[in-house]
Amino acid sequence: MAKKQKVQRPKAQTPKGFRDYFGAEVAQRTEMLRVIAGVYHRYGFEALESAAVETVEALGKFLPDVDRPNEGVFAWQEEDEKGSGDWLALRYDLTAPLARVFAQHRNDLPTPYRRYAMGPVWRNEKPGPGRFRQFYQCDADTVGSGSVAADAEICAMLADTLEAVGIERGDYVVRINNRKVLNGVLEVMGLSDEAQRADVLRTIDKFDKVGEAGVRELLGKGRLDASGAYIDGVGLSSAQAEPVIAFLTSKAEDTAGTLDNLAAAVGDSATGAEGVAELRSMADLLEAGGYGPDRIVIDPSVVRGLGYYTGPVFEAELTFEITDDKGRPRSFGSVAGGGRYDDLVKRFTGQEVPATGVSIGVDRLLAALHMKGRLSTDTTGPVVVTVMDRDRMADYQGIVSELRQAGIRSEVYLGNPKNFGNQLKYADQRGSPIAIIQGADEVAKGTLQIKDLILGAKLAETATHEEWKERPSQFEIPRTDLVARIRQLLDEQGQ
């Protein structure tokens, strides 16, 4: 006889950096996206769903924060008759596909084209704790309008969206800045070196953390940070750094004051003045729509990393406090961001097509809602009809059909019914509020036993042995009262 070969079993494992989402996690995200889509629709935006797969050529290299952009995507080469074909890749965001869609369908789409899109995107990056290689984005963009009214509209919609999903007014702020103002500041500083400009932008981004004095140090010789490490400075003289400081500290009591300070900070730069004028227009439009600085505010410290932004940039921050890993209080932080990018469609068509949009970090926003207790936690399991007698499955099926037709979430226990304890353990694991029991005695009497599992769990924690033995959490009802009594008990339980 031949030797038996050892069976090689596949590993049951998600690939590195991917995860599974179960039950309430999925339902809560779906519900949140439904609410967001409702707001976007009300604003006149149309849904768009493009495929997960694009040609590498169409996607381009716009991945943020990646030094080697080719390595940021999952890509493979098509095999066709001739051997090898196009390189394909999974999309890494929803903006690059939008640019492709608009260029491809521009003759059939209205201009301006307001669209929203929601779905997973993929990044071929080193996974880390809480950092996954597939995650959701939820975007809205207006393509084909150069008007800052389009940017203002996106900001207003972002505020409305946050309130619609359950972030209260006062718990968020949409902060607006303008790349042209930043460029104006760099211009009056006489900085033309790209690397040095990037260093200054990175420093500005740290203003929230290190404050004015810290930024002064970082723009100059450098700075000893909290951990004791020395951070090299940009190497500017104190005079050279002054416009940046003026810019960063330009936030005043009111919008008019901030705009005046910004105008001063950009000096005689035409680009800077254009940026300030755009911010002024946006503030006016938002004010007219009823969106005051309690919700949307001009804030010079907003930078946004992506290189493709060309005008207004914005960011939604949740301002309520949470406790960080080390137990220190800090504000929750950014959940959405975006801005104007006028060159993405041009890649395809050669013609300039202005565009602006926002992307919501779906998982961050869900986490925030979770912390605020604003997620509808319908995690109640089904009513479980237990199986006392394997031969009477049809009767149990009849019970559960009646409940389901009455809209009550319910099921028959479908495991091996031999051990009744396992059935109750299953109901417990499912978070079931009620178990229904019908043995031969109950059949003879035309009744059912109802077990209130929620009361039962409470009793198990607090009741004395005597109370427990009385089992007041279990009672008998006429079979004919099934739907009415179950509904009543669910109501009492607050389900």
Place this chain on the structure above:
Amino acid sequence: MAKKQKVQRPKAQTPKGFRDYFGAEVAQRTEMLRVIAGVYHRYGFEALESAAVETVEALGKFLPDVDRPNEGVFAWQEEDEKGSGDWLALRYDLTAPLARVFAQHRNDLPTPYRRYAMGPVWRNEKPGPGRFRQFYQCDADTVGSGSVAADAEICAMLADTLEAVGIERGDYVVRINNRKVLNGVLEVMGLSDEAQRADVLRTIDKFDKVGEAGVRELLGKGRLDASGAYIDGVGLSSAQAEPVIAFLTSKAEDTAGTLDNLAAAVGDSATGAEGVAELRSMADLLEAGGYGPDRIVIDPSVVRGLGYYTGPVFEAELTFEITDDKGRPRSFGSVAGGGRYDDLVKRFTGQEVPATGVSIGVDRLLAALHMKGRLSTDTTGPVVVTVMDRDRMADYQGIVSELRQAGIRSEVYLGNPKNFGNQLKYADQRGSPIAIIQGADEVAKGTLQIKDLILGAKLAETATHEEWKERPSQFEIPRTDLVARIRQLLDEQGQ
């Protein structure tokens, strides 16, 4: 000066076999999936969302209808520190990932585990007309129950689901068969050759098309088909073919009759008898739940192509007539199918884990609902506030904010406002019901012009020149009546 290089522009094109979905198409699918999830949830199923990406090893080779299973998926090799790592692939269905998920998380999941999943799957196949390489599936499965009560439950849920999305009772039927009955028939025929068994199964699948006489020919010497081509037969003798014919023609007036005929067809095969007993149990359970043969029926002609089915198989067919490409009437056909597959999890764990489930063809079901006029066609565009005076954007923004806060879908025209005709053309392209116009005259009077675009379109088709000139589709209202009058007009339009 250096010569200017010719700019190489990327092609704005979806990869072959992929497509974009716009507006109502996306919204209708989302809504249908929401309704289906509601039914699944009521039946006690929990949502699961696994990643699009799995290891090739975990996916296995279960692709249906593909001779070279490796070529049916989009796959690529990970690059890690050592150079090359795991092969990854996009999932080709939702069942293979479920088997992996259950094997991976089985200690934390309840057993039986009822789960539903909805999302895109990918097939690396040659695309054709109406055949795409990314499409949606919507599955429900029960893992860890060997009871046919689990299969019966899935069939009942499938019937409820079809009615919930808008397929009327009488317009669908869920047909049930059992692989064990089929195997019993093959057993009594003395067929042990795998290839020949597969040929017989394929022939059974054609029963609906070619009828009893056709199947007899195909099981024997062969058959001249309608196009004049000769189809080779399986080569069985007339006597050998008899059990198949008995099996196929076993459908009787009622379920009891069908079951008796099937029992006769499987003769003394123990496997066959087991299959018939399972069908009988399912029929009893369904009857007890109120699902009679007008909705769920035992039908021996159901085969289902997939090799991994081991017991009950089922299929939902829409029975209403449509007209095919050549103008001939035919029934709409299958929109969902599934069955019991007891070996998929075993691949990972070595232990047998019984499972059963169904997959709904989302796009087919959407197409059916579209034909029946059952898709909520909220394709109405937004109310468009036109821009007569570029400097008064803030006022227009105020108008649109008021409308949106009242829940009315609306927007300001954000294109270049110079040409007013373009603004109306845009409103037309968006399917807008109403345009709002406010020029200097109206500002002075504190009014707005309201243009009823739906009446306007009707007039344009039928009105005389005189009627047209009176322009009754446009009228003036006080600015203060904005929300009330727009809402009234939308109601009148039936929006």
